[in-house]
Every structure is written in C-alpha cells, then in structure tokens.
Amino acid sequence: MHTPVLLEESTDLLLGGGGRLFVDCTLGLGGHARRILEKNPQAFVIGIDRDEEAIELARENLREFEWRFFIYKADFADLDEVLRAEGIDKVDGFLFDLGVSMLQLKSERGFSFQIEAPLDMRMDKDQKLTAYKIVNEYPERELARIIWEYGEEKLSRKIARAIVRYRKKKPIETTKELAEIVLSVYPERLKHGRIHPATRTFQAIRIEVNRELESLKIALEKTPDLLNPKGRLVVISFHSLEDRIVKNFFKEHSDIFRVLTKKPITPSEEEIKMNPASRSAKLRAGERI
C-alpha cells in the first residue's frame, strides 16, 4: 500500500545518536516505525498521525511490537502535548516523512486527480476545512495566491479565474471536474509535459486544506527543547517548499543542531526505479548539540 522512502538512510540516521525513545511524527502505515523497532530491539516508538485510517493499519502492521509501540492521533504540530500526556520530557529522535501516503493518494478522498472522488483532501476527517470549501468559496485572489505559492504554478491567475467562472454556473464537486478546469487553461503545447497540468494545483489545495507548511514550521520549532543531547532530527520532504523550511530551520539553529547531511540525501536510481513516487524525496538530518 505504501513503500517507505529512503527507509534505511533515514532510520540509520535517526538511531545513530544512540538512545531508545523515538517519535515517528508521520506514522502512516508504519514502514519506518517497523524498521526502527527491528533494527534496535531496545527501542520504543511513539507514532503520531492525524489520519485515523492510517493509524488502524499501522496498529495491525505493528502488532508484534505492541509493548514497544504507542500511537497517538494528533497533528504533529502538537507533538509537545503528546509527549506531555505520556509524561515524557525528552526523546532521542524525531522522524518526519512528510506529505501523503499511497493509502491516501489511492483512496477516494480526493487527493488525486487520477481517481474520481469528491473534493475533500483532509488527512484528518474531524477537520472542517475541505478542498470543496476552498475551491467553491475562496475569493479568486486568494485562490490565485494559494496556487501560486503552494503549487508554484505559473498559470495560477488563469486557473483561479477559470475556477470562479465555472463555479458561477455550478459547484465544483469532484477531482475530475477540477482537473478538467485546470487542463482547459493550459495551452496545447504545455499539456503533455513530464507532469500532468493538474499536479501543481492539487498539491496547492492539499497544502492549504491540511495547513501543511504551518504544521511543519511549528513542529520543527518545538523539537530542540524535547531532544536529548545527541538526539536526532530527521526529515524527508517531497517538494521545494517543505525542503526550504527544513533547510532554513537547520541554518537558523546552527547553535543547537550539528547538520549531518551537508547536502540532502536523495533516493538512489534503484530506489526510484522500484518506487517512482520517491523521486522528489530529500532527506536532511541534524544532531542536537
């Protein structure tokens, strides 16, 4: 259902500082958590995810480690509260494997334009804001800003205009409808590039629905106070906006973290061949001084 990305590289870096207590902030289906638990038989893992479906599957997948493994449904921006609830002051490592899992991407929850589904895109089903609300209610300027900033989409204004024009006639209800609107704006010569024209717009709306960049910034800022000396912070990101946040975080906190990845680690050709979804991954890691 989901092939863990940069699995050995990330978990080896996480465990490399020693210690036994680790937080997997993006548990997903538990691929990375499993490797941590297998590689270090002394390790305990606290797994956080805000997606109930992922949590249920991870619980199944990691049943054999039950007594070394705890799960919390939470936004990782609240990781300090999760630890406080467990009575934990400090841990030995935080792992973030950002973005969506294949489980989410292949679901009928509206994450992918390749699967006909209602426009939802919420990782956490208890949350109110959905993609439907953004696409049908946000003002044109706000839509254009989101698509430009979070999608890095050059045609953002045209796409926002097309969305607003369409929704005057009827609400935009499904992924395919939205993808068609984006496609209608693209000139013929740009329609057949390496990535589908709707990719950037979908990424932008997903980031807005889930407040992905805000959560990441908040969570990173909380890690220094919660890490033991030599504790590790390991982050795998999947697009330039996330990677920039991680890179700047380490730069701004060079008095607190020794950077372990002078250049980000990227998947080998072999990994990309086996799992094309890994191709944009970048891993950065630091050690608490």
Ligand SMILES: C[S@@+](CC[C@H](N)C(=O)[O-])C[C@H]1O[C@@H](n2cnc3c(N)ncnc32)[C@H](O)[C@@H]1O
């Ligand atoms: C790429 S997947 C992780 C896959 C996992 N490492 C594995 O091997 O199965 C990312 C997961 O992080 C979760 N997630 C993303 N942002 C989150 C946030 N702010 N708080 C909690 N979970 C989040 C998603 O719901 C998703 O399940």
